[in-house]
Amino acid sequence: MEQCDCGATAGPLGLCADYYHRILTEEQTDPQMYRWHAPVVCAYLLQHPAEAHDKHLDGQFRWLQFYLDKGMDAMIRVQRHQVARNSHRARSSYDQAPLAPYAPLPAGTSPGSFRATFSGLPFDDDSFVFDGHAAYGRRIDALVEATLESWESVRA
Ligand SMILES: [Zn+2]
Numbered sequence: 001m002e003q004c005d006c007g008a009t010a011g012p013l014g015l016c017a018d019y020y021h022r023i024l025t026e027e028q029t030d031p032q033m034y035r036w037h038a039p040v041v042c043a044y045l046l047q048h049p050a051e052a053h054d055k056h057l058d059g060q061f062r063w064l065q066f067y068l069d070k071g072m073d074a075m076i077r078v079q080r081h082q083v084a085r086n087s088h089r090a091r092s093s094y095d096q097a098p099l100a101p102y103a104p105l106p107a108g109t110s111p112g113s114f115r116a117t118f119s120g121l122p123f124d125d126d127s128f129v130f131d132g133h134a135a136y137g138r139r140i141d142a143l144v145e146a147t148l149e150s151w152e153s154v155r156a
Contacts, residue, residue, distance in 0.1 A: 006047045006110075008117035016118035017051075020044045023118075023128055032133050036140045038075060039067050043140070043147045044118060049110045061151060062099040064144050069102075072137075103152075111150035116142045 002010040004017075013019055020040075027034040042060040045052035052060070067075045078098050121139060124130040 004048075004117070004119060005050055006117060007113040008119045011119040011121070011123075013123055014119070016044070016048060019118040019121055019123075022123070023121075026128055030129065033129050033136065035072055035076065036137060038079060039064060039072075039140055039144050042067075043143045046147045046151060047114055047117065047143075058105040059096075059099060061105040061148070062102040064148055065102040066099060068141070068144060068148070106151055106155040108154045111154045114143075114146045114150050116146035118143070 002015060004010070004015045006016060008016060011019065013022060023040055027037055027040075042063050045060055046057060046064070049057060063075070066078075116139075121128060121143075122130075129136045
């Protein structure tokens with residue numbers, strides 16, 4: 001059976017990258033689903049760090065903690081504020097203050113195995129939200145929790 005970098009086995013749609021790209025496509029046509037965009041991107045990159053920029057992983061790791069701690073609305077509010085703030089500046093610079101209270105990314109290599117994976121996401125009727133947005137959101141939360149849990153296990 002085909003295996004992904006993250007340790008997951010392929011699902012009916014293929015490897016995690018296939019799932020990820022289908023999510024990104026579907027959420028473009030579904031504003032309610034798009035609300036989970038940032039947690040989806042952060043969780044995917046942290047589960048597949050070879051596809052990410054190393055210097056951004058720490059911020060992505062902290063964003064996932066912020067998301068579980070403060071919730072979706074707070075995350076969207078802070079990110080909107082940062083986009084507005086950046087548009088007023090010549091040089092892009094993110095305000096790190098909201099992320100400062102959270103644990104940094106543990107040093108070391110990727111943990112390699114996750115309790116919940118992208119290729120394990122159910123897909124039916126040509127959609128990831130076939131059983132509603134709340135159910136989809138709970139699956140994304142489980143992915144986020146699994147991502148943080150495995151990375152935390154790397155911390156000695
Ligand atoms: Zn994977």
